[in-house]
Amino acid sequence: MRNYRFFNVAAACLGAAALAGPASAAPGDQPKIGKTFADSAPGKIQRTTAPAGAPNVLVWVIDDMGFGQLGSYGGLVETPNIDRVAQQGLRYTNYHTTPICSASRAALLTGRNSHRVHIGGHSAIAVGFPGQDALVPRNAGTVAENLRQSGYLTFAIGKWDHLPQADASAAGPFTYWPSGQGFDRYYGFLAFDADNFDPTLWSDHNPVALSPRPDYHLSADMADRAIGWIGARDATDPKRPFMMYWATGAVHAPHHAPQRWLDHYKGRFDAGWDVAMQQVLDRQKKLGLVPADMALPPLPAGVKPWAGLSRDEQRMFARQMEAFAAQLSHADEQFGRILDALETRGELDNTVILITADNGASAEGAPQGTFSEHYFANAYFATLAENLRHYDDWGGPSTYPHYANGWAVAGNTPFRYYKQTAYEGGTRVPLILSWPGGIAARGELRDQYQHVTDITPTILDAAGIAPAASVNGQRQMAFDGVSMKYSFAAPAAATRHPTQYYEMYGNRAIYAGGWKAVVPHRLDVWDFMNRPVFSDDQWELYNLATDPGEQRNVAASNPRKLAEMKALFDREAKANNVYPLTNASDAWGFVRQTAAAAMARRGYLWTYAGATSRIPEALAPPLPSTSFAIEANVDLDADANGTIAAIGGRHGGFALYLRKGRPMFSYRSLDLKLSEIAADRTLRRGPATIMLRFERRGESEAVVHILADGSEIASGPIKGALPRLSFSPTETFDLGQDNGSGPLEGGKSAGALDGRIRTVNVRITPPAR
DSSP: OHHHHHHHHHHHHHHHHHHHSOOOOOOBSSOBOOSSGGGOBOBOOOOOOOOTTOOEEEEEEETTOOTTOSGGGTOSSOOHHHHHHHHTSEEESSEEOOSSHHHHHHHHHHSSOTTTTTOSSOGGGOOSSTTTSOOOOTTSOOHHHHHHHTTOEEEEEEEOOOSOGGGOSTTOOOTTSGGGGTOSEEEEESSSOOOTTSOOOEETTEEOOOOOOTTOOHHHHHHHHHHHHHHHGGGTOTTOOEEEEEEOSTTSSSOOOOHHHHHHTTTTTTTOHHHHHHHHHHHHHHHTSSOTTOOOOOOOTTOOOGGGSOHHHHHHHHHHHHHHHHHHHHHHHHHHHHHHHHHHTTOSTTEEEEEEESSSOOOTTTTTOBSBHHHHHTTOOOOHHHHHTTSTTTTSTTOBOBOOHHHHHHHTTTSSSOTTSSSHHHHBOOEEEEOTTTOOOOSEEEOOOEEGGGHHHHHHHHHTOOOOSEETTEEOOOOSSOOSGGGTTOTTOOOSOOEEEEEETTEEEEEETTEEEEEOSOSOTTOTTOOOOGGGOOOEEEETTTOTTOOOOOTTTOHHHHHHHHHHHHHHHHHTTOOSOOOHHHHHHHHHHHHHHHHHHTTTEEEEESOEEEEOTTTSOOGGGSOEEEEEEEEEOTTOOEEEEEEEETTEEEEEEEETTEEEEEEEOTTOOEEEEEOSSOOOSEEEEEEEEEEEOSSSEEEEEEEETTEEEEEEEEESOOOSSOSOSSOOEEESOOOSOOSSGGGOOOOSOSEEEEEEEEEEOOOOO
16 A cells, blocks of 8 residues: 555656646657756657558357358358348358368468468377477467557457467466467467356466356357457547457357257257258359359268158257257357447447358268267267257257267258368358448358458458568568458459368368369268278369369369369478378377377376366376376365366266265266265365275276275276267366366366365376287
8 A cells, every 4th residue: 555655646746746847848759868857858659559440350250160051141040140240241152261170260360371380180189290280380470460560459259279289278388379379368268169058268378267157158258258358448549449359169069059049949950951951052042152053962971861860860860950050049149249339339330340160060970960079079979879868958058969960961051061071061161241331342242262361361451451571570471361352342353362272181172263173081070080091092173163062073084184283282282281191090199199108208197286277188197098096195174075186077077076074086977977986984184195096997997996094995886988088178187176067966066175285196007018
C-alpha cells in the first residue's frame, strides 16, 4: 500500500508542477535531446498502428467437415448463421486443403505448403525428417505475426494441435504455442480432439480449472471467450482491429451436443446415407455449386447401401448422424452469437469473415462407427453390439463417439472418399468469405481453384499489409499461396493458383491446369497400423474440367499426360520436403522406438518431487501400455481423501487415491468397463509410503497390488480393453490432484489430496528381451 500511495502522490505533484511551471512546446514528431528535461523537447510516443480502416479478421476453422455438410453447400444440417455469412459474401466451390488437420492448420496460418513448414502429416507422430518433424520454421512467420507487427490484436481460441506433443505442458517451450506463433492471447486445447463437456484447456500458458456446470459445452465457452475479448478492447481503443482464429472442436469426434439439439434431430436421418447423398446433390445442383450433369460416385468398398444393412445397423447409424448434426448446429448457434456481438458493436461490415474446414469429412469411425474415439486411437474397432450398448446416451458425456464411414462419404457429396485421402473428398471443402464493407458481391459463387495456403496472403491483402520481410528476427521465405482478392469482384477470372501437390502418409496427388493424378496408397484410413507397400502403388489420372467427381480414370488412355503429371509431382515433392514417403504405421513405429530408447536411457525410472499436474502423455511415463510400479511418499491428513496419481479420464484411465483414509484404485478400460479395488484398512494421519503394482497380462487383463509401508493391503484383477498406445490425447498425468474428468463412477475424479506429496517414483517394467 505504501508504494501505491507514493506513486499517487508523485503523480499529483507532477501534475501540479506541470500546471504551475513554464509552458513547453507541444511535442513534435521527433524528440530534441538535451542533457536535462529543461533543455530537451519530447517527441510523440508513437506505436505501430494498422492502416486506417483496416478490417477485423475472423477465421472459423471447422474440424473434419465435408463439402456437402453445410446448409449453404446443399447439406441437410441446419446452419443458419453460416448461411447468413454466405448470403453476405462469396462461396468458393473449388477450394482445397491438405488431407489432415495439423498440416492444414500450419499451411493456413503460414501461407506455405505443409511439408515446407515441416508438418506433412500429424504433429502427434512427428518423424525426424524436414517435412515431418512438426517444427514450423521461424522464417515461416504466421499471418498473426504479420498482423501483430502491423498494429493488430491477435487472438487464437480453440484447437491448436500443430505443435510437438512434448511441448504441450506448462514447462514449455512455448515457441510453437500460439504465443510463439504471433497470437497475443490464447484459450483452447493442445490436441487433435477435446471432450466438449469437460475439456483440458489452457489460457495462454496456464491450465484452466473449469468449475463443474451441467450445461457446459466447449463451443459455447469458446464463443463466450471470443465475445469477451472483442469487448475488452473498449478499455483502450475499441476500434483497434483484431484477428481472431476460432477453431472449434466441432465437428471432429467426439460428436457431443446438448440434449436439446440431440432431440432436435431425432429421426431426421432414418432414410440413410444413400437418400441423404441424393438429396444433397439435388440441392447442390439447384444452388449452382456443381454441374447439372454431376452424378454420385459409387460407394467405396466396405460401405454398404443402406438397404443392405440390418435394422439394428440402420438404427445405430442414424443415431450417429443425429449426434454429428446436433454438434454442428450447436456450433453454428454459438458462432451466431459472435456475429451478433460484432453487429451490435457496429463492426460486422468491416470484418473479413472466413469459414472453412481443415479437411474433408472423417471416415475414422470405420465401418461401424465407434462409441469412443479413444478406442479407435488404440486400433480397437467397435462392433455393432458394443455401439448399441451406448445408443441411448450417444452424443452425451458418457460417450466419445464418431459416426460410421458411410456418413463421411455422404458428407463429402458429390466427391469421392474422405479425410486422409488425396481424392477430392479428402481435400475439397467449403470456403465462405464475407466482407460487407469491402466486397460488393452478395451470395455469389467463385469456382477458381484455390488452396489453404491462399488464406494468409488473402488476409494480408485485404488488410492492406505487405508481408513482413523479417519476422522472429529472420528473413522470411516466400508464400506458396496467392491472394484471392483478385476473385472478389471478378467471377470469371482465371485462377492464380494453377498447380498444387498433396501428400499425407502415402496418399498423394498433383493438380495442374485442370488435370489431377492421384495415388490411393491407403484407403482404410482408420487402420493406421497397416503398412501398404509403396512399390505396389498405381497412379490414376482425371480431367477435372470434365470429370470433377474423379469417376473416369484415363491413365491407361493418356499415358503421356500421366507421365507429365508424375514428373511434376516429383519436382514439387523435392521442392517441398515431401520425401521420404512415410506410412502412418512407420511414423508411429518411430515415435514408439524413440520413446523406448529414452525410457532405457533413464533406467525406466521417473521421479517427481511433490505434486504436479498437466503432464501430457508424450512426457509422462508410458503407464497406459506397460506394467509398472508407482511408489508415493506422502504426509496424510486424518481420514484423507484425494488423488495420489491419475492418468486419463472417464473414457479411459486410472486413479490411485484415498477415500476416507483407505487407498483405492479405479481403472476405466477403453471399452469403458470400470474396475475398482479397495484396501481393507485405512491409513493414519502422518507419513506413509503407498505403492501400486500394475502387472499387465495381455491386452484385456491385468492384476493390481496395493501396498502400504511395505505390506500388501489390496489386490485384484482388471478386465477390459487395455490401451495399446495411450488413454487420451487430451487428459494428462497428475500427482496429488486431478482437475480433469476421472475414471471414477460418473466420470468423477478424486480431487486434490488431503495432505502432501513428498516424492513419487514411477518404475516401468522393462520389455522382455
